[in-house]
Every structure is written in C-alpha cells, then in structure tokens.
Amino acid sequence: MRPGPAPKRILLVTGLSGAGLSTVLRTLHDTGWEVVDNLPLSLLDALLSTPLAKGVSPRRRPLAIGIDSRTREFDAEHVVQQIKALATDRAFPIQILYLDCAGSELLRRYSETRRRHPLATDRPATDGIAAERELMEPLRRWADYIIDTTDTDAHALQQQIRQRFGPANSGPYLHIMSFGFARGLPRNADTVFDMRFLKNPHWEDSLRPLTGLDEAVGDYIATDEGYEDAVSRIEDLLLLLLPRYRSEGKSYVSIAFGCTGGRHRSVHVAERVAARLRDAGFSPTVEHRDLAMRPRDLVEGDERAQWEV
Numbered sequence: 001m002r003p004g005p006a007p008k009r010i011l012l013v014t015g016l017s018g019a020g021l022s023t024v025l026r027t028l029h030d031t032g033w034e035v036v037d038n039l040p041l042s043l044l045d046a047l048l049s050t051p052l053a054k055g056v057s058p059r060r061r062p063l064a065i066g067i068d069s070r071t072r073e074f075d076a077e078h079v080v081q082q083i084k085a086l087a088t089d090r091a092f093p094i095q096i097l098y099l100d101c102a103g104s105e106l107l108r109r110y111s112e113t114r115r116r117h118p119l120a121t122d123r124p125a126t127d128g129i130a131a132e133r134e135l136m137e138p139l140r141r142w143a144d145y146i147i148d149t150t151d152t153d154a155h156a157l158q159q160q161i162r163q164r165f166g167p168a169n170s171g172p173y174l175h176i177m178s179f180g181f182a183r184g185l186p187r188n189a190d191t192v193f194d195m196r197f198l199k200n201p202h203w204e205d206s207l208r209p210l211t212g213l214d215e216a217v218g219d220y221i222a223t224d225e226g227y228e229d230a231v232s233r234i235e236d237l238l239l240l241l242l243p244r245y246r247s248e249g250k251s252y253v254s255i256a257f258g259c260t261g262g263r264h265r266s267v268h269v270a271e272r273v274a275a276r277l278r279d280a281g282f283s284p285t286v287e288h289r290d291l292a293m294r295p296r297d298l299v300e301g302d303e304r305a306q307w308e309v
Contacts, residue, residue, distance in 0.1 A: 009062035011165070012083065014139050015099030016132055017118055018106045020149045020157050021066055024099065027158045028064045031166040031283040037066040044086060062165075069132050070118050076138040083142070098136075098143035102150040103129050158285060159252075166283060172245050174277065174284040175254040178212070178270040180262025183290055189256035193234055195265040199224040202264060208295050212267025212288075221268050231269055235276045242282060262290030 011033075013024050029035040039047065044065065067079065083094050103126070110117060110125045119135075120128025140146065145164070149157055159173050179186050181196070201207040201217050210217050221227060238255065245253055257273070259265035267288050274284045 010094045011062065011064045012079075012094060012096045013064055013066045013099070014068055014079075014096065014136070014143075016101055016106060016129070016136060017068060017070070018109045018115075019099035019101040020147075020152070020154070021068060021099055023154050023157050024097070024161050025064060025066045027161045027285065028165060030285045031162055032061060032278075033064045033165070034061045035064045035066070038071050039065055039067070040071060042082070044082075069135055074135075076136055080138050080142045095144040096139060096142055097145045097147065098140050100140065100146055100148045100150075102148075103133070105150045162283070167281075172242070172250045173252045174242070174282055175252070175287065176270050176274050176277075176284045177254065177256045177287045177289055178262055178266035178291070179256055179258050180260060180266070180290040180293065181258050182260055183262065183293070185258070186254070186256050186289065189254045191254075192256045192258060193269075195257055195259045195269050197230070198227055198259075198265045198269075200260070200265065202261065202295060207264070210264075211291055212264045212269075212271065213291075217264055218268045218272075221265055231272060234269075235273055238273065238277065239280055242277075261293065261295060262288070263293065263295060267291055 011028070013021060013028070015021060025035050025037055036047065067074070083096070087094050106129050107125055117125040117128030117132070119131050120126075147157070147160065152160070162173060177186055177189065181194075185192065198221055201210070201220050204220065207214075207217055207220055212218065212221075242253065255273075257266040257270045270286060270288070274286045277284050
C-alpha cells in the first residue's frame with residue numbers, strides 16, 4: 001500500500017433535491033471522474049489520505065463528491081467552513097457546483113415520479129422544497145458554478161456537464177444502450193446491433209434470474225464460438241467510426257445492443273463495448289433500458305421458435 005496522490009481537482013456537487021444531482025454524478029463518472037455520493041465532509045481528509053491498493057494506477061483523477069440535505073448531520077454553513085479549512089490547510093482546489101431549479105418544476109417532477117420530498121415525508125412537497133431552499137442557501141452563495149435545470153431535461157444536462165467538466169475535445173456525446181427486441185426498438189438509436197445470434201443464458205436455470213451484469217452470465221455468453229470474433233469486430237468498427245463522427249461535428253451518437261428480453265446478452269455486450277471505448281479515451285454513458293423487466297419464457301420462446309424454423 002502507498003499513499004494516493006491528491007486529485008488534481010475536487011468538485012462538490014450539491015443543490016436542491018430533484019434538480020439533477022444523480023444525473024450529474026453519473027455523467028461525471030462516465031467522463032472519468034472518481035465519484036463519491038453522500039460522503040460526510042468530515043471523512044474527506046481520510047478519503048484523500050487512504051493509501052492506494054497494490055497494482056492500482058497512481059493516476060490523479062478529478063474527484064466529485066455528492067452532498068445534499070439527506071447527508072447525515074447536514075449543515076450547509078458548516079460545510080462551507082469545512083471547505084474553506086480544507087482548501088487552506090491542504091491546498092486542495094475544491095469547487096462547488098450547485099444545482100438549482102424553480103419550485104413549480106420541482107413540484108411537477110415529484111408529482112410525476114410520486115416520490116416524497118426528503119424534507120417533507122409527511123407533508124406536501126411544497127413545504128419540503130421551501131425548507132430545503134432556505135437550508136441550502138449558504139452553499140448556493142458560496143458556489144463556483146450554478147446550473148438552473150428548470151428548463152433542462154436529463155440529456156441536455158448531461159451534455160452541459162460534459163462540455164464544462166469533461167475532458168477537452170471529448171465529443172461526440174456517446175450513449176450506449178441495451179434493450180429487448182420484445183419491447184420494441186429504441187427510437188433514437190443511430191446504430192443497432194442484434195445480439196440474438198449468441199447463446200441465450202435465459203435457458204440455463206442457474207443463469208435465468210441473473211443479468212448481463214453478473215460475471216457468470218458473461219462467462220457463459222463468451223463460450224459461444226462466434227462471440228469474440230463478432231464483438232471484437234464491432235468494437236473495431238466503432239473505434240473507426242467515432243473519430244470520423246467527431247471530425248464531422250456530430251454532437252450525439254447513440255449505439256444500441258439488442259437481444260430478446262434485454263436482460264442478458266445485450267447488457268453484457270453493452271458493458272464490454274463501453275469499457276473498450278473508455279480504454280480508448282471515449283466517455284460513453286450506458287443505459288440498460290429493460291434490465292429491470294422480469295424474465296419471461298414466452299418472450300424468449302419466440303426467439304427459440306424462429307431459430308428452429
């Protein structure tokens with residue numbers, strides 16, 4: 001074990017509940033940031049001083065820390081004082097990104113998702129929104145960046161974060177999705193790859209309840225004789241095309257991988273391809289559209305019948 005180098009940049013991501021904190025943290029992670037969510041700032045110094053495990057690269061990655069009103073013993077004014085102290089004592093370049101949003105829009109979002117506001121679990125969401133806005137005001141005043149997400153959807157917010165905090169010249173915005181053909185093609189996909197030629201883990205009793213995120217499923221799919229050659233060629237094709245898209249000024253590329261149910265083969269391949277593209281310097285966002293759907297024999301049986309004809 002050896003001490004880890006201090007990150008070259010530390011960004012505290014905070015703001016109003018429902019304003020997009022989770023979206024920002026996921027996007028920062030996809031662009032190469034190390035991300036820690038809901039870490040009490042009293043533990044920040046310990047985090048920065050934690051030795052690196054043997055074999056871990058000492059590369060200095062920027063660090064993003066998510067904190068909001070749900071954080072244990074949250075006190076916005078105290079957080080500001082901690083940031084000042086850390087910046088002075090350890091000379092850490094800590095900045096604050098604050099996510100704001102109009103109350104009417106926050107209320108609409110909570111109504112649509114039927115979630116309860118964390119500060120108003122037994123009261124109307126409007127009470128929680130008002131209380132949180134007052135609670136967070138010291139952090140808003142101290143913030144280096146303020147992004148108002150009132151008129152911004154998730155994709156636009158992702159693009160804004162990539163442009164402001166992502167690596168220079170990292171475009172285009174790259175979205176990788178897995179999906180199930182049984183539930184329809186994704187509407188906005190630029191390129192679709194059909195993974196239904198691979199062995200289907202659904203028909204293995206031990207693998208059926210698992211997903212393509214599980215190692216056992218990936219190992220099973222990889223035993224297909226066509227797997228490595230096909231997926232490697234797909235990766236090589238994308239590595240050839242993406243720089244061309246960049247040079248032509250294309251700002252958004254969506255690549256979809258499909259299988260029958262969208263839980264096994266497409267998920268595994270999407271994760272593998274995304275990892276290969278990250279190694280090559282790209283920053284894909286990964287979405288598994290149908291991962292949460294339950295496995296169904298009738299759906300998967302349609303595919304089996306087609307191949308047996």
